[in-house]
Amino acid sequence: MENFGEYVRELRKQNRLTLKEAEKRGVASNAYLSQLERGRRKRPHPDILKRMADVYNVPLNELMIAAGYLAAETQKKSLAERIEDGYHQVENDPRVAHGTRRKGVKLSLEQKRYIVEMYENLTGRKIL
Amino acid sequence: MSVATQPEISNRLKSFCEACASRNHQSPLSEEQLAEAFVKFFSIPPLFDVSGLDKFFATADIEMCRTTLPVGLLGLNMSYEGKRKIRLSDRRGQKRFQLHTALHEIRELIENDFRVLGFSTTESSEDELEFCADEFAFHAVLCSQAGLFRHFFANARAIKSDWRRWAILSLIGLGMVAAGLFAFIGAFYPHVTVTGSKIRFER
Numbered sequence: 001m002e003n004f005g006e007y008v009r010e011l012r013k014q015n016r017l018t019l020k021e022a023e024k025r026g027v028a029s030n031a032y033l034s035q036l037e038r039g040r041r042k043r044p045h046p047d048i049l050k051r052m053a054d055v056y057n058v059p060l061n062e063l064m065i066a067a068g069y070l071a072a073e074t075q076k077k078s079l080a081e082r083i084e085d086g087y088h089q090v091e092n093d094p095r096v097a098h099g100t101r102r103k104g105v106k107l108s109l110e111q112k113r114y115i116v117e118m119y120e121n122l123t124g125r126k127i128l
Numbered sequence: 129m130s131v132a133t134q135p136e137i138s139n140r141l142k143s144f145c146e147a148c149a150s151r152n153h154q155s156p157l158s159e160e161q162l163a164e165a166f167v168k169f170f171s172i173p174p175l176f177d178v179s180g181l182d183k184f185f186a187t188a189d190i191e192m193c194r195t196t197l198p199v200g201l202l203g204l205n206m207s208y209e210g211k212r213k214i215r216l217s218d219r220r221g222q223k224r225f226q227l228h229t230a231l232h233e234i235r236e237l238i239e240n241d242f243r244v245l246g247f248s249t250t251e252s253s254e255d256e257l258e259f260c261a262d263e264f265a266f267h268a269v270l271c272s273q274a275g276l277f278r279h280f281f282a283n284a285r286a287i288k289s290d291w292r293r294w295a296i297l298s299l300i301g302l303g304m305v306a307a308g309l310f311a312f313i314g315a316f317y318p319h320v321t322v323t324g325s326k327i328r329f330e331r
Contacts, residue, residue, distance in 0.1 A: 098206040099236035099257070101229050110198040115206075118215065122208045 007066050009037040011056040025055045043067040057124050079128075083109055086116035086127040096123070141188040141212075142241060144169045149247035156249050159260055162238075163267035175272040176310075178216065178226040181234075185214075190237070194218045194226065202317075203229035205236050212237055228314035231265035266315035273307050 012022055012033075019037075023030040028048050035041045044052070049067060053060040064070040077085070087107075090096060096119060102111065113128070120127055148157060148165060157165070166172070170184045178194075185192045190212045197203070197217040202225060205214045214233045216226045239257055242248050250257045280300045287293040 096206065096208045097240040098204060099233065099261075100204040101202040101232045101258075101261070103200045103202070108198065108200060111201050114198050114201065115204065118204070118206050118213065119208075122206055122211060122213060 003039060004043060004067055005037045005039040005041075008033075008052065008056075011052075011058055012037075015056050017055070022055060027051050027055050043069070054125075057126060059125070059127055080109055082128055083113045083116060086119075087112040089127060090116055090119045093119075093123075139187070139189045140170070141190070141237065145238060145241040145245055145247070149242065149245045153247060159235075159263040160267045160271075162235075162249070163264050164271045166234075166238075166264075166268060167271040172268070172272045174276040175227055175231075175269050178230050180227070180272070181230055184234075188212075190214055190234075192216065192230065203233050205233040207237060207240055225314045225317050227269065228262075228265040228311075228317070231268045232261040232315075235261035235264040262315045266311050269311035269314070270308065273311075277304055277307075 012019075017025070019030045019033050022028075022033055027033060028036075028044070028051070032041065036044060044067065046064065046069060049063045049069075050060055052058075053063050061070065090098065098115060098119075100107070100111070100115070107115070116127055119125075144166065147169065148162065152161075170187065172184060173180050175181070178192075181192075184190075192214045194216045195218055197215060197219065199219075201217060202222050203214065203216045205212065207213070214230060214237075216229050216233075217223070222229075236257065239248065239250060239261075250260050277300060280303075281297070284293055284296040284300060287296060
């Protein structure tokens with residue numbers, strides 16, 4: 001991503017947050033975010049990106065790629081891999097509990113996809 | 129079933145779980161006792177289909193929806209920061225088990241709240257909770273209908289004519305058997321696989 005600052009500013013605006021609101025929600029200080037958005041700061045630490053992902057409702061992976069921590073190739077994962085990753089994320093989110101009633105022992109890919117989509121719908125976070 | 133620590137649980141379901149936890153913290157509840165307490169606490173009417181739970185879903189603030197789920201999935205529940213959702217399969221062949229699936233999902237939501245309160249009634253293994261939830265569904269259906277049958281019996285006993293009384297009692301008996309079968313088959317349906325002429329029960 002050539003201009004990471006512009007990208008995060010766009011994300012913040014999409015979420016209708018001011019710099020102060022983003023600060024209040026724990027992303028980083030208002031001054032830091034302002035500098036970052038104007039390109040006066042180097043890429044943020046992954047911890048900040050994680051908080052940003054939560055508040056700006058964007059997959060962490062996407063932010064990591066945009067900030068240059070991950071290679072863009074990871075984005076080219078197949079749908080099946082993304083579903084598996086997404087399902088893993090749902091399973092490991094301590095704020096979410098889920099259960100199913102199903103025939104068969106293992107969840108199929110389609111069933112996992114449905115769970116991930118329900119998670120996205122409930123939490124407002126985009127995974128797939 | 130993933131184990132979660134949710135920051136907040138609200139509404140009547142929380143009150144129910146707290147009541148169960150405070151009254152029974154020394155001896156674990158059986159699924160039958162839990163189902164009985166559930167039916168009583170929420171004044172659940174005699175259950176014959178999932179619409180009997182509509183009032184419960186409203187008071188417990190659970191968003192329930194019947195929809196087309198992926199093949200093999202009868203239902204699922206998810207909770208996040210006090211929001212709870214249940215989805216039930218509308219597919220042919222699974223629709224008639226919606227009541228039991230709804231009760232199964234409710235039992236899993238109850239377990240989530242129990243865990244938040246530190247009153248888990250099942251081991252952490254997914255299989256055990258699955259089976260407990262089916263057992264809960266079975267008992268909840270029977271418990272909800274018990275009052276109705278008691279009422280029928282009381283009325284039948286008051287009939288003076290012998291043959292009429294016996295005829296009515298026999299009909300009630302048949303009704304009870306049918307209700308029992310409905311509860312049993314519905315609750316354990318996912319564990320039964322019919323392949324050709326063979327029926328296999330798997331836990």
